[in-house]
Amino acid sequence: MTWDFCTEPEFERKLEWMRELMRSEILPLETLRGELGWEGLQQAVTPLQRQVRDQGLWAAHLDPELGGQGFGQVKLGLMHEVLGASPIAPLVFGNAAPDSGNSEILALAGTPEQKDRYLHPLLAGDLKSAFSMTEPETAGSDPTLLRTRAVRDGDDWVINGHKWFSTNGSIADFLIVMAVTDPEARPHSRASMFIVDADTPGVEMVRDVATMEHPYESYGLYGNHAEIVYRDVRVPASALLGAEGAGFLIAQQRLYPGRIHHCMRWLGVARRAFDMMCERALYRHAHGSALGGHGVVQGWIADSEAELSAARLMTLHAAWKMDTQGVLQARKEIALIKFYGARVLHDVVDRAVQVHGGLGYSTDLPLETMYRFARAARIYDGPDEVHRASVARQVLRGYRAPADEVPTEFIPARREAARQQFAELLASVTSND
Numbered sequence: 001m002t003w004d005f006c007t008e009p010e011f012e013r014k015l016e017w018m019r020e021l022m023r024s025e026i027l028p029l030e031t032l033r034g035e036l037g038w039e040g041l042q043q044a045v046t047p048l049q050r051q052v053r054d055q056g057l058w059a060a061h062l063d064p065e066l067g068g069q070g071f072g073q074v075k076l077g078l079m080h081e082v083l084g085a086s087p088i089a090p091l092v093f094g095n096a097a098p099d100s101g102n103s104e105i106l107a108l109a110g111t112p113e114q115k116d117r118y119l120h121p122l123l124a125g126d127l128k129s130a131f132s133m134t135e136p137e138t139a140g141s142d143p144t145l146l147r148t149r150a151v152r153d154g155d156d157w158v159i160n161g162h163k164w165f166s167t168n169g170s171i172a173d174f175l176i177v178m179a180v181t182d183p184e185a186r187p188h189s190r191a192s193m194f195i196v197d198a199d200t201p202g203v204e205m206v207r208d209v210a211t212m213e214h215p216y217e218s219y220g221l222y223g224n225h226a227e228i229v230y231r232d233v234r235v236p237a238s239a240l241l242g243a244e245g246a247g248f249l250i251a252q253q254r255l256y257p258g259r260i261h262h263c264m265r266w267l268g269v270a271r272r273a274f275d276m277m278c279e280r281a282l283y284r285h286a287h288g289s290a291l292g293g294h295g296v297v298q299g300w301i302a303d304s305e306a307e308l309s310a311a312r313l314m315t316l317h318a319a320w321k322m323d324t325q326g327v328l329q330a331r332k333e334i335a336l337i338k339f340y341g342a343r344v345l346h347d348v349v350d351r352a353v354q355v356h357g358g359l360g361y362s363t364d365l366p367l368e369t370m371y372r373f374a375r376a377a378r379i380y381d382g383p384d385e386v387h388r389a390s391v392a393r394q395v396l397r398g399y400r401a402p403a404d405e406v407p408t409e410f411i412p413a414r415r416e417a418a419r420q421q422f423a424e425l426l427a428s429v430t431s432n433d
């Protein structure tokens with residue numbers, strides 16, 4: 001089958017429009033983020049959001065009936081590669097996590113009433129949301145271990161549990177909570193999703209967890225990660241999102257395309273770090289030459305270029321496979337890029353920091369922010385190790401152990417078989433001697 005990652009000229013013009021908006025408006029705004037604060041930033045991006053809507057690029061991950069573009073994954077990927085270079089751009093384009101993923105879940109599994117009440121205001125930017133699955137007491141990398149419970153009580157569900165790392169939880173208007181509804185069911189059918197209004201009695205915001213990204217205690221900031229206790233939280237039956245027991249299925253449908261978008265965003269960040277590294281290699285001199293004249297730095301540049309190209313092609317291939325064959329057929333490719341892309345992002349940013357020396361470590365350059373961002377990429381959305389194991393399992397399914405436990409390529413056995421196959425030839429060659 002022919003691989004084709006081409007896009008029509010009209011879409012290339014849209015990409016060029018996005019690149020120009022990044023250069024002229026979004027990247028300059030980045031430097032004022034601290035001074036503007038969240039309110040100021042929102043004011044600054046509002047006119048840009050209008051331009052994005054006028055271009056028909058708002059919330060492009062959704063289908064046209066929900067105001068999106070119905071772009072396939074290849075186009076979305078190319079778009080995320082441009083926008084990923086700045087953390088502000090997704091806000092401008094209506095595809096910032098976790099709202100983008102949550103809007104996909106609502107679009108996928110929501111009832112018409114849930115779409116009216118939550119999805120449409122979310123897309124309009126009137127509501128904020130969070131996805132509340134990971135728990136401090138159980139391994140997030142194995143969500144079948146979830147302990148948060150939702151128990152049916154008459155027409156209601158009552159939720160009890162302890163979550164953390166619910167991004168934007170402390171500023172969210174509603175939370176999508178994953179809870180076990182049938183502990184006796186098969187592991188992947190035990191949990192369901194619920195839409196919980198943040199002001200429901202029993203939703204207790206414990207704190208925002210300080211992280212490598214925001215190392216100082218703060219509360220209620222955009223991008224913070226909330227620790228939340230759900231104590232006897234009573235929600236109506238209409239809060240169930242999708243079918244009972246379908247929590248994992250819905251999460252998977254959201255996560256697969258989301259991983260392609262993550263990887264393309266990472267490539268946008270890594271390319272920006274790479275550009276900084278190359279620029280630095282040309283003008284900084286040490287030990288008799290520009291840094292780019294030293295073999296080690298040349299190696300870093302060449303390795304980074306190769307890894308970026310490989311990660312980009314792998315990601316576009318995964319996107320193309322999802323577009324042409326469906327999400328299940330692309331599972332291996334998506335797991336592959338999740339850990340490979342996160343590693344490439346990390347390594348390229350790390351080399352760029354190193355080439356800049358002390359300046360790279362300082363906040364005078366965006367590299368240190370990128371480095372912290374890159375570190376998280378290896379953990380969220382499934383740690384590297386889980387995706388590696390998944391790829392290996394899928395690869396191994398394509399192989400069979402030899403019945404006699406002799407390697408297929410074992411030369412003595414192959415030679416013996418070949419002797420029989422070519423007995424006549426061998427006899428004639430031997431008799432010629």
Ligand SMILES: Cc1cc2nc3c(=O)[nH]c(=O)nc-3n(C[C@H](O)[C@H](O)[C@H](O)COP(=O)(O)OP(=O)(O)OC[C@H]3O[C@@H](n4cnc5c(N)ncnc54)[C@H](O)[C@@H]3O)c2cc1C
Nearest residue numbers: 131132133134139140141165166167376380381382383385
């Ligand atoms: C920036 C950020 C944002 C996040 N946002 C959200 C959010 O919005 N909502 C939400 O619910 N969660 C969120 N999370 C949580 C995230 O999904 C979890 O941290 C992740 O799933 C890992 O779970 P854990 O932290 O419990 O680590 P654990 O499951 O305890 O894993 C720890 C380590 O164990 C190792 N490990 C695990 N399994 C295997 C294996 N099979 N083989 C070998 N080694 C293994 C890995 O090295 C792994 O890193 C976020 C996390 C971060 C860092």
